[in-house]
Amino acid sequence: MMKTVLLLDLDNTIYPVSSIGDKLFKTLFATIEKSGEFEGNFEAIKAEIQRTPFQKVAYDFSFTKKLLNECMNIHIHLTYDDPMFYFDDYSVIRNLPHKKYLVTSGFTKLQNSKIKQLGIFNDFEEIHIIDLQTSVLTKKDIFQKIIEGNNFQKNEVLVIGDDINSEIKAGSELDLKSVLYDRKGKFLKTESIPSIATFHEIHRFI
Ligand SMILES: [Mg+2]
Known part of the structure; x- marks a missing residue:
């Protein structure tokens, strides 16, 4: 009997942030560069923003309070409204009959707009957006909630994501x-940490 349920990350797992980054973060990047109120390399900041929760980047690069507030105001209202495309091989995941749960960290409005533009809303039983502005929960907390809420056994859950410090870490802490x-x-x-380069390899794990 097929039982595995999949807990999936969004950014850089289902689609590449780099495909929307320059356009999406145009105002944000300009604001940061113009202010100069940070420590470290601007190009590094741009790269980090596309793979790490913004609040962490602001902390790591010592943004001033003023710059942080400016960035937050931009971020809170940010949406992406142009066409978006998921990775080709995501269609493999999409076509699996297994139950899927999306767990993503980011700004609520922005994450919702990406889900809409990608057309993936119906791929998931549940969608959880961890908004660091309003929530102190972590991916680990959400994974636990999903497991308990659905009476899943830990051994029937598979966590899939691109970040060893986020969902992969949470998964191993929970013995998933x-x-x-x-x-x-x-x-x-x-x-x-087993890894795959394409979702065509996912069958080894489910
Ligand atoms: Mg990710």
């Missing part, structure tokens, strides 16, 4: 099977 979606082969292959 986790697989790193590592399209570019950035990470060293290890026994403890």
Whole structure:
């Protein structure tokens, strides 16, 4: 009997943030660059914003309170309204009959607009957006909530995402099977964190 349920990340797991980044963050990047109220390299900040929750980037690069507030005001109202495209191989996941749950961190309005533009709303049983502005919950908390709320056994859950410090870490802390979606082969292959370069390999885990 097929039982595995999939807990999926959104950004850089279902679609590449780089495909929308320059356009989406145009005003934000300009505001940061113009202010100069940060420490470190501006290009590094741009790269980090596209793969890490914004609040963490602001902290890591010592944004001033003033700059942080300006960025927050931009972010809170930000949406992406142009066409978006998921990774080709996401269609493999999409076509699986397994139950899927989307767990993503970010600004609520923005994450909702991406889900809409990607046309993936109906792929999921539940969609959880962890908005760091309004929530102190972590992916680990949400995973636990999904498991308890649906009476899943831990061994029937598979976590899939691109971030070893976020969903993959949460998955291992909860003793869930986790697989790193590592399209570019950035990470060293290890026994403890299995990885795949394409969703065509997902069948090994479900
Ligand atoms: Mg991600």
